[in-house]
Every structure is written in C-alpha cells, then in structure tokens.
Amino acid sequence: MLIGTSENLSQLSYASLAESVINSNLIAAEPKNSYQTHTPQWVEVLVDVPGVQGLYTYSLPADLLVCVGDIVSVPFGIQITGGIAIGISTKPPADLDSTKIRPIEDVVISGFFPQQYWELLNNIADYYCTDLMSAIRVALPPGLLGRSQRRIRLNKGAIPPGAEHFCSVIALKVLKLLQNQKDGDYSVNYLRNQVKGASRGIRELNKRGWIENYLEAPKRAKPKLKTAITLVGGSLLNDLTTRQKEILSILKNEGGEAWQTEFVKSHQTSTKILKALVDKGYIILDDREILRKEQGVAQDGDRPKELSQDQANALQVINAQTGYAQILLHGVTGSGKTEVYLQAIAPVLAQNKSALVLVPEIGLTPQLTDRFRARFGTQVCVYHSKLSAGERYDTWRQTIQGEPQVVIGTRSAIFAPLPNLGLIVLDEEHDSSFKQNRPAPTYHARKVANWRAELDDCPLILGSATPSLESLVAVRGDKALKDTASHKTGRRGDMASISKRFYLSLPARIASRPLPKVTIIDLRQELSRGNRSIFSLSLQNAIADMQERGEQGILFIPRRGHSTFVSCRSCGYVMECPDCDVSLSYHYTHEGAAKLLRCHYCNYTRIQPNSCPECSSPYLKFFGSGTQKVTQELTKLFPELKCIRFDSDTTRNKGAHRELITQFTNKEADILIGTQMLTKGLDIAGVTVVGIVAADGLLHRSDYRAAERAFQTMTQVAGRAGRGDTPGKVIVQTYSPEHPVIQAVKTHDYHSFSAAELAEREELNYPPYGKLILIKLSSIDSREVEQAAEKLADLLIDLLSPEYDILGPAPASVMRVARRYRWQILLKFSQSETDSPDLNILPDNADLLVSHKERLSRLRSHLPKSVSMTIDIDPINMD
Structure with a gap:
C-alpha cells in the first residue's frame, strides 16, 4: 500500500509548496550538498502520476545519495514512476508507520532544479492554471520521468488444444489478440482499448494460468557508449606478431588513443587482433560515453561584420545592460538583426556565461545554427523536438554542466537548464508558434523568457520586423504610441526606455538596399480579362523575367495539399x-x-x-488551391523551371528542412513554393521575386488577431525578396485590394498599421489592453457538452460580472474534431484589473487566499466527468 504524507496537495497549494521549498534550507542544486546515508532518512517526493496531486514519503536506501531537486524513480501502487525529491528528513512523518514506507528505486538525474528554476516552474504552474508536475514535465526532455506499465504475456505451454471452447467471449477476444501478436505480449491499456470489458477477460485467463502479467520498467533515455582503444604497454616485445607490432606503432603515432570502430575500418584490422593485444596487456578497451548532438554541417570561420550606425547604436544599448532588461529590436527584413545578436552574445561567452536563442520553427534552425557555428564553433548546440530522444537527452544534460555555450532551439528550449545564463534572444518574437496549445501548460515562450530573464538577472532581446502589439505596448508604453500614426519608417535613432525596457529601431536594410517594391493585383480584374489561372499575368511575367535572368523566386500559399x-x-x-x-x-x-x-x-x-x-x-x-496544386500549375506554365515544395508534408523526415533549403540556396531549383515556413528567417540572396498567390486566405478569419497576423505574414514573406544586390519585387494577388492590411503591406508601413489596430483593440478591450482566458469544453456527446457549457457560463455570469465580460458559450469554429464536440467560453477583463483574475466561484471561504489554478479547478467540479475542460490563459488561437 502506498503511504502518503499529511501534506497532500489537495490541501496545500503548489504555490505554497514551491515557496516553502525555495525559502527552506533544504534546497540544494549541487552534489556536494548531498546527504549522508549512514543514518535512516526519508524523502518526500512529488510523483508523476496523472490525476494524483500529492507529496509521498519514501525511505532512502543505504546505497543511494539523494539531494533535494533530484529526479528519482519510485514505486507507486503497482507501477514504477518518476518523481522529484522535494524534501529530506531524518525522521518519518509522525502519522506514518516507518515499516510500511517503501524505498526509492533509483536516482535518474542528480544536481538539478536550482532555486530560480523552481521559481520559474512555479510561475508557470500558477499563471497557466496547471499542477506543478505538469510544468516540470514540459520542462524536461522525454524519458526522464518514465512510468512503468502493466503488460500481459501468453503462457503458451499452458494453453490446451481447443482452448477457445472453454472461455467466455471476452476472454476469447483477448486470447486471439495475444495469439495474433508475434511475441504474444501486449500492454493492459492496449487490450482495454481494443476489447470492451477486457479486464474481465484478463482475470479469467489469468485464473486458468494461460497468461502471466508483469511490470515493464520505465523506458528512459540512456547514455550512448562507444569503445575506445588506449595504448598502455611499453616497448615492443618478442611475443608480438608483425601485424600486432604494426597496429601498436600506428596507435602510438595517433597519440595512443582511438575509437575502435574507426580504427578497425581505417587500418583494415580486426577486433580479433585488438583482443589479442588486450590479453597481452598492450592496450585496453573501455566503453566511454559520447554525447549525441545535432552536428549540422562544418562551417568556415566567420568574423564579426562592420555594423551600420543603427546596428551599432542598438548593440551599444544591449551591451550596456548589466542585469535584467527587456529590449525590443524592431528591424525591417534584411536590416541585420542576426549580426546584432551575434555581436551581443560574444561578450557574454567571454564572461563565461551562456546565451539562449529561441526561434519559432524547426525549419528556421539550420540556417541560423550554421551562421552561429561559423562564429562560435562547437560552443553552439541545438535543442528541438525533431531531435531523437537520445540527442535531446544528451543536449539537455550538456547544458547543465555550466560551460559557456549558445543553445538554439524552439519554444521548449526556454527550459534548457543553463546555470549561468547571460542573455536570452527571441527571434521573430511575434510568431504564434511560441505559444504551446497542448498539452498543458499552455505557456507562451515569450512570457516564460521574460520571467526567466528576471530570475537570472539577464537581458532579454525580442527581435522582429513585425513586433507583436503586446511587445510594442510593453516596451514603448501608450504615451509613445500616440504618435505612431505620424511615425515614418525612415526615422532614425528612435528609442524609448520605460524602466529597463527599450525600443531599438533598425529602420533600413544593410548596405542601404531598398525594401522590395510591392505590387497589388486585383484578381477581379484578372477574371474580367478572361484569366482563370492561379497566377495573374503580372506574376507570370515576373517569373518569366526572373527565369531569363537566372534568378530565383518564392511563391507563398497559406495551405498545403492540392485542393x-x-x-x-x-x-x-x-x-x-x-x-x-x-x-x-x-x-x-x-x-x-x-x-x-x-x-x-x-x-x-x-x-x-x-x-x-x-x-x-x-x-x-x-x-481551392494548396502547395501541391500551385506546383503542378506552375510546372504546366513553365515546364523548364525546377520547383521545390516546402511545407509540413515535405519536411516530415529528420533533416528535410536543411536538405531542401540547401538545395535551393545552391541554386538547384528556381522556385520555392511553400506555406508559413517561408516567412521565417530565410536569407537567400538570389531571391528577387516573391508571389503571394492567395492573400485573401489570410485576411478573412474569425479572430480578433486576423489583421495583425495577415500583416505580419505578408510583410515577412515579402521581406525574403531583394536581400542580394538585385532589388526585389513582390506581387500580392487578392480580391480585396482596398483592404487596410493590403495597403499597409504595400507601403511597408508597420507604424500606421499598428496605431490603427491598437486603437481598435483599446476600444474593444482586447489584448494588449485587455486580458483573455479561453475555457474549452469537449465531449463525445454533443448535447451533454452544450448543456455543460451553458451551465458554466450562467454560473460565471452570476459570479463574475460586471468586472468580467463572459462571451459565449459558443461552439468552436470547428465544432467537432476527432469525434469530440467542442464548446468554449471566453472571459475578457481589463489589464488593470489583475493579472490573476478571481475565478473563485464558491462564495464561501471568501477570505481564504487560494491560488489561481485552485480557483479554476473548482470550475471542474461543476462539470460531468465525461466533459473535459482545458484552460487557455492568453489564448492565441480562438478555434
């Protein structure tokens, strides 16, 4: 029986837990603070089990050293699961029988979770309304918090002939499934999903002795080992053959050490000869750990480039920061933001500190990492979800060591446990990919990065050609934004500082290259002229001219697929x-x-x-048209053109992003056709023509952010043109040429667009002036989820209005997904009200200070168990 402490988290909030851990003298991130094991000790563990919230007490075996913050594996019920050591004591809880307390199984990772990391995870759990273990789980690489599972295996020798005649229908279904599997082995969960009432069948087969059940240990990432050869013998002796003497001589000339696999291959020897040398005492073979990391492509060394005056001004402000600062680097496409990042990171590494660089998409990492490796060499490592589990595990462990390094990755890299962090950079900070939609917590990497920069007391740089309106207001303030309608892009030296918040402008491209000319094509006129092609005549002519000059182009279409x-x-x-x-x-x-x-x-x-x-x-x-259809139609018009399709269908395999971009950069293709991936960070000098094939697919969406997203997407993809010496041309095809977003894109006028958009947001109390919480409900029963949504909305209206606007309930824009019907309720309230809205819907205990997520958890008590609810704080996608 599992023994739990009295400090169960159903009574003690995670916020209180984290605060007590942080303020206690138990916190220890270094192995030197480990506890001696010669006296009995007990460890309080936060377990990783769905649906369980609690601290559980375990005994510490004499052969284990455990520190607070260690990741451990512990028995929980009939399984083995991961957990975090929260506290260590020399006495068991007074209300527990020490003889019934089970021991810790093993230590998975030691020396982790320093104080500021606990604070970061607690902020995430509290703000995004989830439990602390969910926040911990999203911060760790896969495989560390493993969980055992119960499995069923056939006992083939015990099954008599004609067994199917002796068992029930359910037991027979389970038996057939096992017999049809090669090894006769399935997890209990799989059998339950395949056979209704499988548990009864399993019990019946178990009583007959035809099956056996066992516990499969958690599958965790393990270090990768490689065999090394080390020369240990003295002078050559007569007991060696001529070939053995040659091998020893080669090994000595190579420094006395080599990897066995490479040595055997390059010198045409065999493991048999090496083992003979081991037996004679001349060499030793030992397994050594090697780190699995994304290696990239070897790069020629790169030196810092001469900066423009705007770049130099921005760098000066960044380098002047000695502690926390939030810096918005607003630079038009091609203005040299990446070079500013590089030169800002160099002094950080020189101070033996590390830098963290976040990008929105995996597809953006190859070009960026190549450039960083050319500047900083092996100090650069990459972390994202397309790495193998082993690569993520080793990269994560490497970041703990404290060596000065640059970690480049997608949003999950914000949790890289760099102990000596000196700078954080969010490139393309406006991008919605920085927001996690599932699983919980639904964090935004920009907010988490800001918390982490504050906790580590280091600067945070937010870089973009089209900054999010939230970041713009945060750093410039309302007063500075009143004049943005008259602000011109060419204005220099524009910088606003609001208490360690800075707005830095790079209003011109490097080398004074012009921004591409944008031409708007009215597709209604194309139809009136009889042109029913996907491509307007202007775009066709531009592609033909581009082909004749031997240049390259990009075609953007919002959708993948064919139709x-x-x-x-x-x-x-x-x-x-x-x-x-x-x-x-x-x-x-x-x-x-x-x-x-x-x-x-x-x-x-x-x-x-x-x-x-x-x-x-x-x-x-x-x-309708997707990337496949655009590619087909283009090939019909220009059969001699070579095209590359760049979307999520063509980049599923590991390394596909790099391979396709490398082909295009090497001019192995003339046209790159793709979706939103094209808008992010591609810097290819040969691109002179960009075509936005169907702009209307971006404009007309049921989301208050639709105009902002459309402007950002089109401006970003337009910015891929003209980055070399030849000026660029952009052609935007639309049925709504008079639309304000289209007109703003045409003139590259971010400031006028943002001023107009902010005025509308302020009037409607939408972010960045208001705050939103989206409550999502789903169920396989359409009527049940609708009734639950109506009941919950009525309750919220009674208890929260007029301080909060309750919008809904309403069906999601796509009401049914994967057989589940979806409804949602939107809570809107003023930014000035509070960052943690009071959702305590139970009027009793009004004086009790309850954490944000505990208030929200009370909402769940008003719903049927068959209706699931998720809470999205600061939602990005409203569907």
Whole structure:
C-alpha cells in the first residue's frame, strides 16, 4: 500500500509548496550538498502520476545519495514512476508507520532544479492554471520521468488444444489478440482499448494460468557508449606478431588513443587482433560515453561584420545592460538583426556565461545554427523536438554542466537548464508558434523568457520586423504610441526606455538596399480579362523575367495539399471528414496514383470515390488551391523551371528542412513554393521575386488577431525578396485590394498599421489592453457538452460580472474534431484589473487566499466527468 504524507496537495497549494521549498534550507542544486546515508532518512517526493496531486514519503536506501531537486524513480501502487525529491528528513512523518514506507528505486538525474528554476516552474504552474508536475514535465526532455506499465504475456505451454471452447467471449477476444501478436505480449491499456470489458477477460485467463502479467520498467533515455582503444604497454616485445607490432606503432603515432570502430575500418584490422593485444596487456578497451548532438554541417570561420550606425547604436544599448532588461529590436527584413545578436552574445561567452536563442520553427534552425557555428564553433548546440530522444537527452544534460555555450532551439528550449545564463534572444518574437496549445501548460515562450530573464538577472532581446502589439505596448508604453500614426519608417535613432525596457529601431536594410517594391493585383480584374489561372499575368511575367535572368523566386500559399475541398458539381455535396466538421483536402502523390483525401485536423484518410456518395454523379471537382496544386500549375506554365515544395508534408523526415533549403540556396531549383515556413528567417540572396498567390486566405478569419497576423505574414514573406544586390519585387494577388492590411503591406508601413489596430483593440478591450482566458469544453456527446457549457457560463455570469465580460458559450469554429464536440467560453477583463483574475466561484471561504489554478479547478467540479475542460490563459488561437 502506498503511504502518503499529511501534506497532500489537495490541501496545500503548489504555490505554497514551491515557496516553502525555495525559502527552506533544504534546497540544494549541487552534489556536494548531498546527504549522508549512514543514518535512516526519508524523502518526500512529488510523483508523476496523472490525476494524483500529492507529496509521498519514501525511505532512502543505504546505497543511494539523494539531494533535494533530484529526479528519482519510485514505486507507486503497482507501477514504477518518476518523481522529484522535494524534501529530506531524518525522521518519518509522525502519522506514518516507518515499516510500511517503501524505498526509492533509483536516482535518474542528480544536481538539478536550482532555486530560480523552481521559481520559474512555479510561475508557470500558477499563471497557466496547471499542477506543478505538469510544468516540470514540459520542462524536461522525454524519458526522464518514465512510468512503468502493466503488460500481459501468453503462457503458451499452458494453453490446451481447443482452448477457445472453454472461455467466455471476452476472454476469447483477448486470447486471439495475444495469439495474433508475434511475441504474444501486449500492454493492459492496449487490450482495454481494443476489447470492451477486457479486464474481465484478463482475470479469467489469468485464473486458468494461460497468461502471466508483469511490470515493464520505465523506458528512459540512456547514455550512448562507444569503445575506445588506449595504448598502455611499453616497448615492443618478442611475443608480438608483425601485424600486432604494426597496429601498436600506428596507435602510438595517433597519440595512443582511438575509437575502435574507426580504427578497425581505417587500418583494415580486426577486433580479433585488438583482443589479442588486450590479453597481452598492450592496450585496453573501455566503453566511454559520447554525447549525441545535432552536428549540422562544418562551417568556415566567420568574423564579426562592420555594423551600420543603427546596428551599432542598438548593440551599444544591449551591451550596456548589466542585469535584467527587456529590449525590443524592431528591424525591417534584411536590416541585420542576426549580426546584432551575434555581436551581443560574444561578450557574454567571454564572461563565461551562456546565451539562449529561441526561434519559432524547426525549419528556421539550420540556417541560423550554421551562421552561429561559423562564429562560435562547437560552443553552439541545438535543442528541438525533431531531435531523437537520445540527442535531446544528451543536449539537455550538456547544458547543465555550466560551460559557456549558445543553445538554439524552439519554444521548449526556454527550459534548457543553463546555470549561468547571460542573455536570452527571441527571434521573430511575434510568431504564434511560441505559444504551446497542448498539452498543458499552455505557456507562451515569450512570457516564460521574460520571467526567466528576471530570475537570472539577464537581458532579454525580442527581435522582429513585425513586433507583436503586446511587445510594442510593453516596451514603448501608450504615451509613445500616440504618435505612431505620424511615425515614418525612415526615422532614425528612435528609442524609448520605460524602466529597463527599450525600443531599438533598425529602420533600413544593410548596405542601404531598398525594401522590395510591392505590387497589388486585383484578381477581379484578372477574371474580367478572361484569366482563370492561379497566377495573374503580372506574376507570370515576373517569373518569366526572373527565369531569363537566372534568378530565383518564392511563391507563398497559406495551405498545403492540392485542393481545399472536393465537391459534386451535380448536387453540391462536399466530401467531409466523418470525425470532424471539416472538408477533406485532396493530396496529390504522383501521376496515376489513387486520389487521396485527408483531414488536416485528425489525419483521417480515404480514397476519393469514383462517384458522389449523395447522388452517384461522376462529376466530382477539386476546389481551392494548396502547395501541391500551385506546383503542378506552375510546372504546366513553365515546364523548364525546377520547383521545390516546402511545407509540413515535405519536411516530415529528420533533416528535410536543411536538405531542401540547401538545395535551393545552391541554386538547384528556381522556385520555392511553400506555406508559413517561408516567412521565417530565410536569407537567400538570389531571391528577387516573391508571389503571394492567395492573400485573401489570410485576411478573412474569425479572430480578433486576423489583421495583425495577415500583416505580419505578408510583410515577412515579402521581406525574403531583394536581400542580394538585385532589388526585389513582390506581387500580392487578392480580391480585396482596398483592404487596410493590403495597403499597409504595400507601403511597408508597420507604424500606421499598428496605431490603427491598437486603437481598435483599446476600444474593444482586447489584448494588449485587455486580458483573455479561453475555457474549452469537449465531449463525445454533443448535447451533454452544450448543456455543460451553458451551465458554466450562467454560473460565471452570476459570479463574475460586471468586472468580467463572459462571451459565449459558443461552439468552436470547428465544432467537432476527432469525434469530440467542442464548446468554449471566453472571459475578457481589463489589464488593470489583475493579472490573476478571481475565478473563485464558491462564495464561501471568501477570505481564504487560494491560488489561481485552485480557483479554476473548482470550475471542474461543476462539470460531468465525461466533459473535459482545458484552460487557455492568453489564448492565441480562438478555434
């Protein structure tokens, strides 16, 4: 039986827990503070088990050293799970029988979770309304907090002939599943998912002795070992063969050490000869750990470049910061923001500190890491989700060591445990990819980076050509923004400081290169001229001219795949996903292949029927355009052009981002066709033409951020043109040429656009002036989730208005996804009210200070168990 302490977290908030840990003298991040094991000790562990909130007490075996903050594995019920050592004591809790307290199994990682890291995780758990273990789990690489699982294995020798006649229907289904599996082995959870009532069948088979159950240990990432050869013998003796003497001589000339695999291959020897030398005492073979890291491509050394006056001014302000500061580096595309980052990081490394550089997409890392490695060499490492589990594990462990280094990664890299952090950079800080949508906590890397910069007392640089309105208001303040409508992009030296917050402007491209000329094409006029092609005549001419000059181009389309939907021209029927309320998209594979329809929400896939399922008409037609269709149509118009498609379909494999970009950079293709990936950080000098094929796909979305996102996306993709010596040209195709966003993109006028957009946001009390919390409800029963949403909304209106606007309940924009019906309620309140809105819906105990997430957890008590609820603080996506 599992023994829990009296300090169960259903009674003690995680905020209080973290505060007590931080303020206690138990906190210890260094192994030197480990506890002696010659006296009995007990450890309080925060366990990683879904649905369990509590501290549990375990005894400390005599052969283990444990520090507060260590990651440990412990028995929990019938399984082994991961946990965090929170406290250590020489006495067990008074209310527990020490003889019934189970021992810790093992220490997974020691010397982690320093004080400021605890504070960071507690901030995340409290602000984003989740438990502390969820915040810890998202901060660690996969495999550290492993969990054992119960498995079932056939006892083949005990099963008699004709066994199927002796067991129940459910037991027979379980038996058949096991017999059809190669090893006759499945997890209990898998069997339960496949067979309704499987537990009864498992019990029956177990009583008969036909199966056995066992506990599979947690699967954790392990260090990678490699065999090394080390020369230890003296002068050559007569007991050696001629070949053995040659091997020893080669090894001595190579410094006395080598990796066995490479040595055997390069010198055409064998492991048999090496083992003979081991037996004679001339060499030793030993396994050594090697770090699995993303290696990239070897780069020629790079020296700092001469800065423009604007760059030099910005760098001077950054280097002058000796502690925390939030710095918004607003530089137009091609203005040299990356060079400012590089020169700001150099003195940080010289001070034996580390830097953390975050980018929004994995596709952005190859070019950026190549440039950083050219400047800083092996001090650069990469961390993102496309690395293997082993690579992430080793990179994460390397960051703990404290050596000065630069870690480049996506949003999860914000948790890299660098103990001596000197600078944080968020490149393309406006990008929505910095927001985690699932699993909980739904954190935004920009906010977490700001907390971490404060805790580590180091500067935070937010870089973008199109800063988010939240960052703009945060650093410049409302007073400075009153005049932005008259602010011109060419104005120099614009800097505002609000108590360690700085706005730095890079208003011009390096080498005085002009911003690309933007031409707006009215597709309505194209239709009136009889042009029904995806490409306007202007875009076709621009591509033809580009081809003749041997230059390169980029075509942007918001959607991947071939066609947005398939519809019957006879009755209007649209092929839809059976599990989601969306149409199926057509994906072209190759000529003659079956026509594949796919759902972009749940990945449901089916073959397109030959006739309409509704009226049996054979006239099914594709509508809308994706990257595949644009590629096909372009090839028809320009068969001699070489095209590369760059979207999530073509970059699924490891290394695909680098491979495709390298091909395009090396001019192995003329046109790069892709989705939002194209907007982020690509710096290719040969690109002179950019075509935005369907701008309207960005403009008309049911989201208050639609205009801001459309402006950012189009401005960013337009900025890929003209980065070399040849001026760039951008062609925007739209049915709404008069739209304010289109006009702002045409003139590259961020300041006028942001001033107008902020005025609307302020009037409607939307961020950055207001705060939002999105409550999402889902269930497989449509009526049940609708009723639950209505009940919850009524309760919130009664208790929270008028301080809070309760918008909804309303069905999500895509009401059904993966067979679950979705409703949502939006809470809107003034920024000035509080950063932690009072959602204590129970009026009793009004004087009790309860944490943010505990208040929200009370909402769940008003819902049926079959209705799930998630809380999204500061939501980015409203669907």
